[in-house]
Amino acid sequence: MNPIANLKEELKQMTPVSIALGHENDVFVLLVEELIPLINGSFPATKTEKSYRYQIIHLKDGQKKVLDLPRETWNYHHIQPIDDGHILLVCARSYYYDAQNIEENARVYDQNGCFIRSFCLGDGIEHVYVTKNQEIWTGYFDEGVFGNYGWKDPVGSSGLVGWDALGTILDSLEEDNEYYIFECLALNGIADGGIWFFFSIDSKIGVRKERLTSYYSPEDINIQAFAVNGETIVAYQGRGECTLFELQRDGNEYKTIHKIELMKPNGKSIEPQLVNNRESKLLFLDGNELYIYEAKSGATE
Numbered sequence: 001m002n003p004i005a006n007l008k009e010e011l012k013q014m015t016p017v018s019i020a021l022g023h024e025n026d027v028f029v030l031l032v033e034e035l036i037p038l039i040n041g042s043f044p045a046t047k048t049e050k051s052y053r054y055q056i057i058h059l060k061d062g063q064k065k066v067l068d069l070p071r072e073t074w075n076y077h078h079i080q081p082i083d084d085g086h087i088l089l090v091c092a093r094s095y096y097y098d099a100q101n102i103e104e105n106a107r108v109y110d111q112n113g114c115f116i117r118s119f120c121l122g123d124g125i126e127h128v129y130v131t132k133n134q135e136i137w138t139g140y141f142d143e144g145v146f147g148n149y150g151w152k153d154p155v156g157s158s159g160l161v162g163w164d165a166l167g168t169i170l171d172s173l174e175e176d177n178e179y180y181i182f183e184c185l186a187l188n189g190i191a192d193g194g195i196w197f198f199f200s201i202d203s204k205i206g207v208r209k210e211r212l213t214s215y216y217s218p219e220d221i222n223i224q225a226f227a228v229n230g231e232t233i234v235a236y237q238g239r240g241e242c243t244l245f246e247l248q249r250d251g252n253e254y255k256t257i258h259k260i261e262l263m264k265p266n267g268k269s270i271e272p273q274l275v276n277n278r279e280s281k282l283l284f285l286d287g288n289e290l291y292i293y294e295a296k297s298g299a300t301e
Helices: 142-146
Strands: 015-021 027-032 047-060 063-074 078-082 086-090 096-098 106-109 115-119 125-130 136-140 160-163 169-172 184-190 194-199 204-209 212-218 225-229 232-236 243-250 253-261 274-278 281-286 289-294
Touching (some): 078 125, 086 125, 125 184, 225 281, 225 289
Parallel strands (some): 212 253
Antiparallel strands (some): 086 106
């Protein structure tokens, strides 16, 4: 694997928070100058009295654009492209004080760093994915499902929720009682192929399309990120070294065909700090370098 970009200069003073693949073979990287401390050493803050400096790197067509957000008081965890050239930043947590006072933890900026709008996507967000038709999908971890930060009736109780670009709920798994999503561990979307997700406990891959969900069983594998191409899934387990598993669909199962180990030009294994996916591609940040792996349909490599 050859890196698609090197962020050595940007990472001299900044720390990577989140990475994302865009809709046009582009890449977004969210950086922060100083990591925001946890409350009592355990819980992420939503907003802070102190302001923090963020940077957004946008890589497209061999060009690198850096957007500076010098004085932010939100604790951002996720980045996604949205609208026509805008950027969605999301804090994983949101406090519910009362019905008239709910923190709006999703914030949209233009490419000049000007704030556009905000809305609430609920608390306990593990993954955010914006489709080409501008649907926002959020997958939740356990606190978002069971409730914390003041949420007695959490919006993420079903584990997966779909929204429009203004933050109005379009769909959720609330009426889907076949499985209980304790936590959504991976999230992807396929053009005209629905939203794909992986959840723990039952260890199932779900495909949500037109308000219906199909479920598939992978062979004894936990998934942190995955790429989809036809009947092929390439899954990343998130165990440090970048060992991928190619899975092929067989009825309602995805069976492991083989392992794939990604190597740098120097022969060392890629060891990603951050991972993201979109459709058939996986994005990895290893040190200063970004790598993209694309799943091939029916691959046998």
